[in-house]
Amino acid sequence: ELKVEQNPLFLSMQEGKNYTIYCNYSTTSDRLYWYRQDPGKSLESLFVLLSNGAVKQEGRLMASLDTKARLSTLHITAAVHDLSATYFCAVGAQGTALIFGKGTTLSVSS
Amino acid sequence: DAGITQSPRHKVTETGTPVTLRCHQTENHRYMYWYRQDPGHGLRLIHYSYGVKDTDKGEVSDGYSVSRSKTEDFLLTLESATSSQTSVYFCAVSQGVNTEAFFGQGTRLTVV
Structure with a gap:
């Protein structure tokens, strides 16, 4: 059974x-x-992210995937208030629908 | 915008009553x-469909049934609503079973 864990x-x-x-x-x-x-x-x-080593960037956010470690990271550079939200990762394994993590709620303060 | 419409957007219902939520899509996605x-708990999968009349259970399917009689519509039914089914329900669509999914606006259901 596929399990997805986010932290924090x-x-x-x-x-x-x-x-x-x-x-x-x-x-x-x-x-x-x-x-x-x-x-x-x-x-x-x-x-x-569709392959090992994939890296995508959009503004202050950069996501990467290491399929061997079964790990993805979402890196935030120079946080700003507009990034306050909840972020979910979701994994698609063979023959299964997307399974989501519990989400990470970000709060940016000055 | 993946052309997904959920209805109703908000509903309050009493324990023990049946409830049906509707998801309608306009872009012919195979999976719903x-x-x-x-x-x-994040998002937990209830049921999904991979074609007309083809459905499968997710991790929290007890107390729910689904039907898909047309490509564009996917119905979720709570046969006898309970307070534990108070939640926000999201419909999503995708072209493949584990490809990028696009979400509707959600339905907030309160069972009293």
Whole structure:
């Protein structure tokens, strides 16, 4: 059974500093997705990572995938208030629907 | 925008009553999913469909049934709602079973 773990679950960030969110999963997969959710809203796709070593960047966010370690990281560079949201990773294994982590809620303060 | 519409967006219902949530898509995605979102649990898969009349269970399927009689519609039914089914329900669609999924706006269901 595929399990997906994110940590930390809550992250209080200071503006201008760098942080990393981790997403570990339990079975072989080369498909990992990151989503963002603002309070009371739906999930918005951020990154699609489809192979070992994949790296994607958008603004202050960079996501990477290490399929051998079964680990993805979401790195935040110089946090700003606009990044306050909940971030989910989701893993797609062979023949299964996407399984989501519990989410990491980021709060950025000045 | 993946053309996904959920209805209703909000519903309050009484324990023991049946409830049906609807998901409608306009872009012919093969796969459709129902997830529920609860604090501390993230998103959990209830059921999904891989074609008309083809469905499978997810990790939290007890107390729920689904139907897909047309490509564009995926219905989630709570046969006899319980307070533990108070949640936000999201419909999602994708082209493949583990490809990028696109989400509807969600339905907030309260069972009193």
